[in-house]
Amino acid sequence: MVKVGIAGGSGYGGAELLHILLRHPEAQIRWVSAERNAGKAVADVYPHLKGFLNLTFSSIQDLPGRDLDVLFLGLPHGQAMKLVPGLPAGLRVIDLSGDFRLADPQVFEEYYGFAPEATEIQKDFVYGLPEINRESIRSARRVANPGCFATATILALYPLYRAGWIKGPVFVDAKTGSSGAGNSPTAGTHHPRRTNSLFPYKPFRHQHLPEIRQALGGDEADRRNHLVFQTYSAPFVRGIFSSHYMEIETPKDSDEVRELYMKYYGRDRFIRWVGATPDVNFVRHSNFVDLGAACDGPYLVVWSALDNLQKGAAGQAIQNMNLMFGFPEETGLELAPVHP
């Protein structure tokens, strides 16, 4: 049994990690911290977990000396970079924040608004998107778990960038549910305001943009096919739904598009090709990404739908853990999406 610790376990990502780990046959939750809730029972903070866990939230101060095989970090941006340098070398780390995703510290500072620390260990982190990076993850000791928007857009565009189909820029219209903002109430997640709304935020500057560019080929690829990335708040609770618009060099029909994606993802358990019928509603509470597309002559739209707390965060983190420890990739993640 893998001995698991979670630092920053009282956010939605932490709660989702707990939910998945409870049913994971090869892992055991041994320690979980939450600064504001230190000393409280997990089930008091998350009433849905009552009866499932006898854990109490610790403080991060209590981490040293814990007997753990892997530590998940669900901390706010900027904290993992302070914590990781002091961790034992043998402790595997899966960081759900943006701290170690970007190779270029200047780009980090531009998008996160502060200079990164511990930049010398960034190269120890493998970008944890199994569908494009599986072998590196298997041998990694430290993994930077991708952002939710990044997962949706990289998986939607990777085959197209690799195949060189695109002509000119790509425009991304990416909508997130309210749980993506975390469990601290804000003006944008206030129920009376969010329920009947749809609005853009962070125009062209969401912090997930640079990790998408990096994964799709960096500056060189972006010069060929510039990525224009716009995020929106939508009034559902769970999910990312991203639309990717572009012109392509040679018109394709829908079978050819599907074949391209099957070539890259045909053996990936968590990717489903759904043609013209993607919907965040059909991936909820699962680790699946539903991909689809429609063509109109040389114009193409590719859609991706995922659950932001599963494939967009905790589910993918467990998928990475499974790879790192040699378990079947889908262990603990076999559940079908729920509906209604």
Added chain:
Amino acid sequence: MVKVGIAGGSGYGGAELLHILLRHPEAQIRWVSAERNAGKAVADVYPHLKGFLNLTFSSIQDLPGRDLDVLFLGLPHGQAMKLVPGLPAGLRVIDLSGDFRLADPQVFEEYYGFAPEATEIQKDFVYGLPEINRESIRSARRVANPGCFATATILALYPLYRAGWIKGPVFVDAKTGSSGAGNSPTAGTHHPRRTNSLFPYKPFRHQHLPEIRQALGGDEADRRNHLVFQTYSAPFVRGIFSSHYMEIETPKDSDEVRELYMKYYGRDRFIRWVGATPDVNFVRHSNFVDLGAACDGPYLVVWSALDNLQKGAAGQAIQNMNLMFGFPEETGLELAPVHP
């Protein structure tokens, strides 16, 4: 034109007052304060009002010397009682808080958690529920505007208490939309938590209970028919839907029930008898209260549905203003509910 001021205008009640006053033919908004937003344009705080108002939020400090005929108070509980004693005697006041609703200071302290001030002027305030108190309001200089739950329950029960139909206790199951909690984000109005939820709060102790008891006949009436009052948070944005259960002395059919209510409310513009089909959905953005009932032998349920920001707050406050200034009661409030 009545010169109107609003102290505490950046909450939902204040915004609703502004919305109604904008279309009121006899009133003019002259001053509006909001401490946290002082100096900001109203339309920057409330983007839906962009293009309708050139007002800037003042501080309450700027009130002295303003030329106003009536002042609406949309302040948090406990502030009106500090402010009102210093106001000019000639300035009419309509207070939307609970500060001056209760005649008994001990009851106030029990339910609000702190001792009231300015108790000597409480008797200057008329309880502003026009359907049961119209004549007193007409001549009042100061009005305590009822609570949203109180309006729903008093109007549902008043004819029954007056007619002496009820046998034993009355059980009230009262559900509120999320806007009832105001425009400050809280755990209970966080979109991911509220959207799929229904939960009780303040078991049997909501602060609107004593004003309901007072309006229905006080301790004596309550000894005959004890009111058991329970509030719930529901996942709609606007509305109060209250169900009132009881046994009655003599079984009645639905026509007899309707007739009783028509006797009391038959000429009230804002009360509609809707039999078995009340719904918060059909009173939204209007000052109407839809009342209905169903009978089963000696058992009776009476339902009331209203918009908590209109008849439950700002709409009723304007209705009171109309009475105080001799305008037709429905002035500025003539709009039909909206749907869908």
Added chain:
Amino acid sequence: MVKVGIAGGSGYGGAELLHILLRHPEAQIRWVSAERNAGKAVADVYPHLKGFLNLTFSSIQDLPGRDLDVLFLGLPHGQAMKLVPGLPAGLRVIDLSGDFRLADPQVFEEYYGFAPEATEIQKDFVYGLPEINRESIRSARRVANPGCFATATILALYPLYRAGWIKGPVFVDAKTGSSGAGNSPTAGTHHPRRTNSLFPYKPFRHQHLPEIRQALGGDEADRRNHLVFQTYSAPFVRGIFSSHYMEIETPKDSDEVRELYMKYYGRDRFIRWVGATPDVNFVRHSNFVDLGAACDGPYLVVWSALDNLQKGAAGQAIQNMNLMFGFPEETGLELAPVHP
């Protein structure tokens, strides 16, 4: 492995059965019918199940000759009573409809609007509420699975009726989510109408009322403590939230109330006592019933919250199957509720 068939598998109850059975280690889905969708792949009707099932919906005509150990019936009211008499005696049956829940055919006709058939075999059916009926279910060959409202209210009131605490009538205010209406669109589940609404339906006459009365002690118990039962449509998707109001003979404090419930349900895996904090949000997608209560002198409210498609339908049906086949009761139902 138990060989499972489902007749009427394209409704929400059927889809939920499939979802649970997919992760059930002792059961295998062998056959599923759906008249309107006969010939279609299950995953085309339920896109969330794509990749999990290779089944095609059959017609009920194809049932004879199937090698099955248990048949779940998810058919509209009135169809199971036509089908069951012709089934092989050795085939276990779990009926999710109301056809075989009521012992008295006159009561059935009064509430369902048509005369029942096959009344001679009604006595073969055990009422499948494990928490009050576990031993009978273990040895049953045929089980009538309770209604969603019935499960919520019986579990909330059973200890009180048994203990004889209640004085006078009990008033039930029961709210259901939109999925309770099934997957056929109707006026009451039309999104523009349902989203901001709360409204009563079937005043005092919901068809689940007689099965509640029957389970709580029948006419004799009802004469002592008459049950007044009112249902509402609420704007969440999943869940039943029921409030039960009453006077009790002797005032109790909250510990005494909890102890009473613990006495009856202390060893029931799927019942959680949550005091003053029940919420449909914290039982979603699980088989749990959260029970709580509040007291005010001799007045008591008891709350129950459950997921109408799990403990209110398919989850409870699987719980019954587990008992009938000697599996641990929670097999396949171990998942914690999801949140957010």
Added chain:
Amino acid sequence: MVKVGIAGGSGYGGAELLHILLRHPEAQIRWVSAERNAGKAVADVYPHLKGFLNLTFSSIQDLPGRDLDVLFLGLPHGQAMKLVPGLPAGLRVIDLSGDFRLADPQVFEEYYGFAPEATEIQKDFVYGLPEINRESIRSARRVANPGCFATATILALYPLYRAGWIKGPVFVDAKTGSSGAGNSPTAGTHHPRRTNSLFPYKPFRHQHLPEIRQALGGDEADRRNHLVFQTYSAPFVRGIFSSHYMEIETPKDSDEVRELYMKYYGRDRFIRWVGATPDVNFVRHSNFVDLGAACDGPYLVVWSALDNLQKGAAGQAIQNMNLMFGFPEETGLELAPVHP
């Protein structure tokens, strides 16, 4: 007083017309038809209007001989083209369907799936988008009221097409609320399915596309800047939110973009420039279109948000009526959007 008739008044567009006309000082509702609801009181079909209207729905058969100045047509596509040829020449007509919007009958057939009738009178219809077509509407006897998506996208793109700023194609990502599907329940508006969903429909082929192309300059303009148009269903009730992505010939800053729009719409009462903060939530229940934009070098996104039943249907129809009869354009439409 203008004598108004409505054919097809029981849909959401018809109900919204009634709601606006009730407060219109220059118009009087004289006749309203609804085939399925003929003989029913309007308030029985639309309970929110109880107490406001004593009208009963007629059948379209009863139209001849009515003394009307203007007839609004809220009929399904294909019915206005059968009805209009038989109407008196002096009766002004405002058609909310797509029947008379398109000049080219072949294009109509391609997008609507059937051949149009009465094509010889199509040229009598003026396309009723006041902000680009005001003078023609003033003198029109017949107006084809634009589609909801069309209004959002034409207003967002018209200045850019006219100014010749755009380089290459324009990609439109257009989201609609559930009320856009009308008041007949369907699978896509079933509450359990719609509430947590976001999904594309009619890939690149929505029937509003050709009227957008026609308004923006027809085939010639489309050859220069091809419009790629994709529609989505979102889980709010009211609203269209459209995002328009493009490359522009010369990079502009946000002031230059705003100035371009002010040049075209600076005196239009119902257009508000809101920069980076458009939201369907802030135009609800009003006739406003909120426009905004963001730039990133040569890339531009323009947003439009409107209420699909107001500026997207009934509100715009009244705006057209006002122009046709010489009333101030905003008569009856002066209400500010509502929030929350």
